[in-house]
Amino acid sequence: MSASAVHSLWTTAADPISKIDAPKIEYGQLSPTLIVVGAAVVGVLIEAVVPRKARYYAQVFISAVALIAAFAAVVALAAGGYATTKSGIAAMGAIAVDGPALFLQGTILLAGLVGLFTFAERRLDPAAHGNRVDSFAAQAASVPGSDSEKAAVKAGFTTTEVFPLLMFAVAGMLVFPAANDLLTLFIALEVFSLPLYLMCALARRKRLMSQEAAVKYFLLGAFASAFTLFGIALLYGYSGSVSYATIAQVVDGTIPDITPALADTMGNDALLLVGAAMIVMGLLFKVGAVPFHMWTPDVYQGAPTPVTGFMAAATKVAAFGALLRLLYVVLPGLRWDWRPVMWGVAIVTMLGGAIVAITQTDIKRLLAYSSIAHAGFILAGVIATTPSGVSSVLFYLGAYSFVTIGAFAVVTLVRDAGGEATHLSKWAGLGRRSPLVAAVFAVFLLAFAGIPLTSGFAGKFAVFKAAAEGGAGPLVVVGVISSAIAAFFYIRVIVLMFFSEPKPEGPTVAVPSPLTMTAIGVGVAVTLVLGVAPQYFLDLASQAGVFVR
């Protein structure tokens, strides 16, 4: 090192501290996330200071307002051209503000809002000691079956903490698909995962099962997070950076200035391949792709049904968004390596989900396996590696999430003495007893099965078309075959509802408040509109299909 260099180094360090630039935060571009985080913090304060009776109303109000405001902010950003003509990288390169990010954030916020309605539903469970209760435990800390639990129920406690938890989860999910460096990705992953683990444990009925589900989810999720973190470390070791853009340049070999240290590591493909594989593994765990799907059925079954619906919809959106960005922005130079692997994952996911679902006897488990099969279909669109691949995945995610929330909302309505009647045998003859509810559920099932004139068909067609154009013809054939297998079990439920004799001691269908009705109504409306006239939304998705780097 020359003397002058040392000198300049020394003089720079000696500059007054006041001259260090504060990090520049683009509040406008980050506003959707900030609003939701703010609401979550306010929600925590409400728990601390507002009287118990008023908490529910305050929380629901704050959450709903925040989600709507955040959605308005997303729309404003998109209208300002961030989705189409310009894009930004905010918060010192940590967050990308581009088409896919805004589209997915909008979807997550709407899914969160509809999910919030199902969270806030208080008319389904019979009132306990004169107090209206929701689907969540009276007091999470009380031991199931203990006296303290009984006391909590008698006092009419409700776990209103779920609302700030929901907000934190939504905030994490908003950042996850927009994360533009690996550390932000990991932090977002943890921010949305931890509240989800907690919410899974909060069921009012069948509490032990719910807690078991939460523990399973947490343990497996922690493993997956550890893998992701290890992968991040390896990629950092490989490229000397956590920034998506820099890593991509190193992978491509187009990075302008190669320092001696970087020259050493960037030739080491093992670091790159193992690191990338581990990060992708963590993301595939979150989307529930085979062979990282083991948690899905247990968690979907054990978690309170509103949480299941929200989780099934929003987590999938966020995780697929992050996966898309990782594969399309960071690792396009590696696509000859990851495409074959993802081919295999997509095939086993589609077939595995569809085949195992056939033998399920619980409606929530059945929907869990069906969500695995759907993850496989979406992966087929991811593999396309074309702009139409991105837009088809975006469209599919939007279509799928509302159907999912709607379907789980219907599940909350069918109840017997033990709470929700999720065993399939209890659904026999539902079509005779409550034709409307059964018909709505049949619409959702047909959408899952991808029957034309529903959103499921438009989405499936979009991803298969993208896959076929991207040279993945055999994948389309496998997709079509697994759709046929999947159709079998969706139809089995329809047969059960409409063509079986109702059982005398069968479940009753609770009449929900307008909240759940809205959630279901939105699901039906989205299903039909996206099925019959999807053009506007396809345009939206294809305009939003370009990543910033």
Place this chain on the structure above:
Amino acid sequence: MSIPLLTATAALPAIGAIATAAVPAAQRTAAKWLALLFSLGTLALAVTVLVRFDPDGDRYQLTESHAWIKDFGVRYELGVDGIAVALIALTALLIPFIVLAGWHDADPLETGSRRWRPTQGFFALILAVEAMVILSFEATDVFLFYIFFEAMLIPMYFLIGGFGDRAHEHGEKVASTQRSYAAVKFLLYNLVGGLIMLAAVIGLYVVAGNFSLQEIVEARANGSLDMATNTERWLFLGFFFAFAVKAPLWPLHTWLPNAMQEATAPVAVLITAVVDKVGTFAMLRFCLQLFPEASQWATPAILVLALISIVYGALLAVGQRDMKRLIAYASISHFGFIIMGIFAMTSQGQSGATLYMVNHGISTAALMLVAGFLISRRGSRLIADYGGVQKVAPVLAGTFLIGGLATLSLPGLAPFVSEFLVLVGTFTRYPVVGIIATFGIVLAALYTLVLYQRTMTGPVKPEVSAMPDLRARELVVVAPLVVLLIFLGVYPKPVTDIVNPAVKQTMSDVQKKDPQPEVEAAK
């Protein structure tokens, strides 16, 4: 701007379906009349289409074209050629009879929830099927066709699974299990066929870049769209598989006997006379036009399958104990004739096949609906439970006989003309195939006459001795069908005039000329 006639023809039954479904639970009779009214209105529109259609005009007429899903390259494109016009007319004609014949089939047995409205549902579903069938005859966009081809399975599925014959020897519980089995089998077979077609539809898009039938056919004809031989064959197979399930062609036929046996007679007519025609129609319109070379490549194999269908269906029909199953197997045999006529690639064969679709619709409707009336009187589908009916119910027996004779293609009744044309058309190109197919006719005589003999002649069985003859409503259903059978048997020209130009164009698409008569060749 004039009214878009084709859209209106399909929209009217769709609106009717919604209106019928919305009728309150107590007003069952109103729902029935409403459905009948809408089906008659659709018939009027279909007749208007028939009148406005000029057989010597453009290939596709009354066309409509609007942008729909730009991203998928899908347009809302309708247009009819002669073949489609004939089949739309057939569909619109049969639905009022189906509605009338099924007048009491969906009256609720026991009172369920006050919102449970099976009657309204039954008639709404029939109208929904009609709308989708008409749209799939009209669509000239492959994707648009596919959507309705698939979507019609859902109302059909509920019609089969939700409504069955009233009396059943093993009681309602067994009946409903068998019904839902039949419905699921129907749906799965057709859904698998449809999903395989979906893969081919996507493949077609990747190759051609759009879904417009006319554009693709044009581009293929002038050489601007080149399809690799293998690609074309795979795509052809994808399409053909779906249509062969629907048609149904041996060995993909096994859903039909179950579905027809378990469904009520009007619904069985709806399946075989209306919905299945979409399969054979689509072979003519899509398989031959989109993939002419692959069609010729596959012709030998398809002819063999069609022959097997003809003989196998007829043989199994002979052995049936269940009246409705017998008619189902007879239909499989007849669909074999239709497919043989299409793939014989002669103009007589294809005109005959189209005419056959129309005539088979009418004759099966007549036979099946009378059989349905008979079954509803005795409460059994088994042939052995009947005997001597012609002595107690002569009109019923007489119409049953005419329906049966039409099924065996007696000269003078409509199906004779079409069967003759198909056989002649096949014989000029494939004499051996034509000869073997003739056995189908012989067997047809056997199964229909034996059916008639066992049920209608002989000593009067005590259980049928008090059987009432056809009622006024039933006569209204059967009489026009019988008149039509006789009329088209004597004078088929109105139908052939409409159909022939369209067939000629299809033939020119596959670049096939009729074989020259031997005498001329010898000159």
